[in-house]
Amino acid sequence: MESSSDFQGLLATLLEAVERGEKIDRERLLREHPQYAESLCQFVDNDQFLRAGVQSSKPEEGASGSHSIDPMATIDPLLTLDSQDESRASSESRWSYGQLTAASFPVEFGDYSLLCEIDRGGMGIVYKAQHNTLRRIVALKVLRSGELSNPEELARFRAEAEATAGIEHPNIVSIFEVGEVRGLVFFTMAFVDGENLSTIVRRERMLAKEAARIVSRVADAVGAAHQRGIIHRDLKPSNLLLDAMGEPHLIDFGLAKTGANASLTCAGQILGTPAYMAPEQARGTDVTPACDVYALGGVLYELVSGEAPFIGPTPVDILLQVLNREAPSARTVNKQVPRALDRIINRAMQKKPEERYESAIALQQDLQRFILGEPIERSHSSLWERAEVWWRREPVLVSHLVGIFFVLCVVIVSILIRGTSLYASRWILGLLTLWGVCSFPIQKLSVYKRFRELVYFAWLSIDVVIYTTLIFMATPPRGLLLIGYPMMIAASGLFYRSRFVVFVTGISILGFIGLWASVDDPFKERLEFGVIYASGLIVLAICLLAMIRRIRGLVDYFAGGENIRGEE
Known part of the structure; x- marks a missing residue:
């Protein structure tokens, strides 16, 4: 997918071509840059409309053979006049949907007068209109792509009208007419005076x-x-x-x-x-x-x-x-x-x-x-x-609870093997319990979207701090307990956010360095162990970032094509 700078460069090239008086080939533009089809069309329409307005403000030249300029003559209109309509060209405005503003209405459109624009969707623009003969207010939907529409868009547009017309129900808007005005396909339906x-x-x-x-x-x-x-x-x-x-x-x-x-x-x-x-x-x-x-x-x-x-x-x-x-x-x-x-x-x-x-x-x-x-x-x-x-609804919470449960099992097994009393391990057990209990209110807060990102960062920080404290309080040797850091980095990938993975990796390495400096443990005896371990955390993070980037790369695919529709 092209970057925004590429798009800006493309617009600059178009402007230069227009300044040189060159004719813009729409079909080639849309074929080479389909992801910017709508923006490019609006740019061309608006640029031509502006230039037409400037030309129309120039004074008429005298009897030297020159003639006055039609304000809309340079516009590549969506409405293509048939030869039999040319005699009406002076009385009917030729227009493009991209040029209509509030001041443009009412606009004549076949047997209808367009009064105002109501909404724009994926395929069409809906106008409030009046049928000039029946004096009835309707909603009139015009295919948005106009003359640039492909056969599939036309087929979908007609299928929408046919599908709606085929259902009789008081809660489905009725279709009145399907037609075409000088190349623009449209249909009219009952006008509902209300809000969505x-x-x-x-x-x-x-x-x-x-x-x-x-x-x-x-x-x-x-x-x-x-x-x-x-x-x-x-x-x-x-x-x-x-x-x-x-x-x-x-x-x-x-x-x-x-x-x-x-x-x-x-x-x-x-x-x-x-x-x-x-x-x-x-x-x-x-x-x-x-x-x-x-x-x-x-x-x-x-x-x-x-x-x-x-x-x-x-x-x-x-x-x-x-x-x-x-x-x-x-x-x-x-x-x-x-x-x-x-x-x-x-x-x-x-x-x-x-x-x-x-x-x-x-x-x-x-x-x-x-x-x-x-x-x-x-x-x-x-x-x-x-x-x-429950797992699908709260994957982060369930992952936390499962992880805490296994840590608790490891601690209890360790207590039983070493013959340590539960009272002596009360602080570790209490901290594990607090860790599990705190997960519930944090998850509740994450439901509210205005707090969500802040809550996630706080949650990740609390996890690393509590786990580092548990390792600090544990009885040597502690080497096996260091497995928790890569587990937390892997779990951060559940958010599908690179920043979370980088954040957890960073504070995990800081926690490891803090343990290295503050505890007396056999894992400190060889410096290369610490370097290899920290490097392993970074490699794990890089692998996760690559996977997330690949998933996020689907955004380019969906944004560049038209496989996701109906979002408007």
Whole structure:
């Protein structure tokens, strides 16, 4: 993937070419730099629009054969005029979506007047519009790529309209018309005067029963889609509009999977928004109605907790969590979430599809039971399955507890072999107990994203300090106990952050140097032992950093291509 400096150099080259009066070959640009397609198109559009405006401000020249310049003549428009429309060119504005501002509206678009822009998504731009003949307000969605769209984008756009039109449900926005205006494909749908749930939940969390009511209605709508063989694949709060009456409306079937468009999805292609993806969808494998059930659980989770089930700085970070971890319990994030609703969320978001609700309708029915105060269906899970869920949900905490448990076992075995009294070892046992108990409140604090990174650094520091103290207090020989430092460095890789690995390696080496200087132990007899040991810690850290860098390198792959969609 090209760096930001390469991109800046590319823009500088384009500017120089424009200054020399050269024509910019869009197709070649997009072919050579697909990862910057949208930015490059907007740059070219905006530059041409600005130059057209400057030219239009020049005074008309006299009767010397010159002519006035059409303000839009130099723009490479998205709307291509047919020969029969040329007579109307002077009365109709030719425009590009990248050039429209608040001052541009209203804009005539076929039989519609575009009044304002509502939203921009992965494939299209949605405008509030008025049908000039019927005098009806609608939402009009135009394919965002315009004339640069490829056949797959056009097919997906048309498939979205067909999928939405094929479902009749009061909580799914109705499609009115699908058409094309001078090369721009569009469709119109019912205009919902309201906000999307993502905007609402950013202001405040919803009450449990209100959130359950909304998701219950959406689950019923999703169930109706499933009965028509349509899987939405991108259910999230921003794709749910809440009208003035508090009714939710499901929109954006741009990534919907139907029998007609199944060929648009390749094996291994990841479509959707990572935070709400089911694990099998994140792997790019089988996508079934169970994926939508999982996403409904994720939407309900965010409505009651105030944050998405998984949070990370990049899509890849989130995908790794989706694949390998359980989301923190919604009740952990917000204590006001009733236990019954928390169980519904947990069941809907199970990693294995067969352990979720068997359908969106089954989820809807359980939500209705919760709203009415009736007992919900309980899923039966074994003790081993519960332990597995706990491990995926709290891998760092479980790793700590398991490590502390083994250290405690080693200490107890050592006491028994040497015949030392428990009273003499009370400080070591007490410190181990304190170490284990402290892990729980630290884990609770790490749930809150504003404290998370600081808590992790503090946690790692406490681990190394306590372990170094335990080694200091232990009876010689202590050499075998030094195995704890590489174990802690390896465990720091669970965070998938290079800075954590470097931090733990650094303080582990400092702890080892402190022990070397302060204790009298046989491992100090040969200096080369200390050098080899410290070098081993560094080599382990370098190996971990290389693995993390390789994983993080997936960010380049996903950002450079278009395998993750639907994040807007």
